[in-house]
Amino acid sequence: MEPERKAADLADVLEGHEWVNSDLTVHFGLDVGRTAYCSMELDKDSSKFLDFAIANHFWYQLNVDGLPLWGMVGEVVTSQDMLQHL
DSSP states (O other): OOOEEOOOOHHHHHHTOOOEEOOOOOOTTOOOOOOOOOOOOOOHHHHHHHHHHHHTTOEEEEEETTEEEEEESOOOOOHHHHHHTO
């Protein structure tokens, strides 16, 4: 089943936003164990796109009850970064 996409207005188009309804259910004040919300089997093309998204600092936004939450798609870690954390 394809995710429901929100029609883009001019600001969304100019800023490069693509809104997709995730259909996630969030219960506040309720302890929930670790849950996988999605999985992705990488093939050669999707792996290249994921590498591109990480290298180019793609981010995502979730809107929960009207409040925005942002996160990065992956993180580039170099050998030098690893040495600094030792």
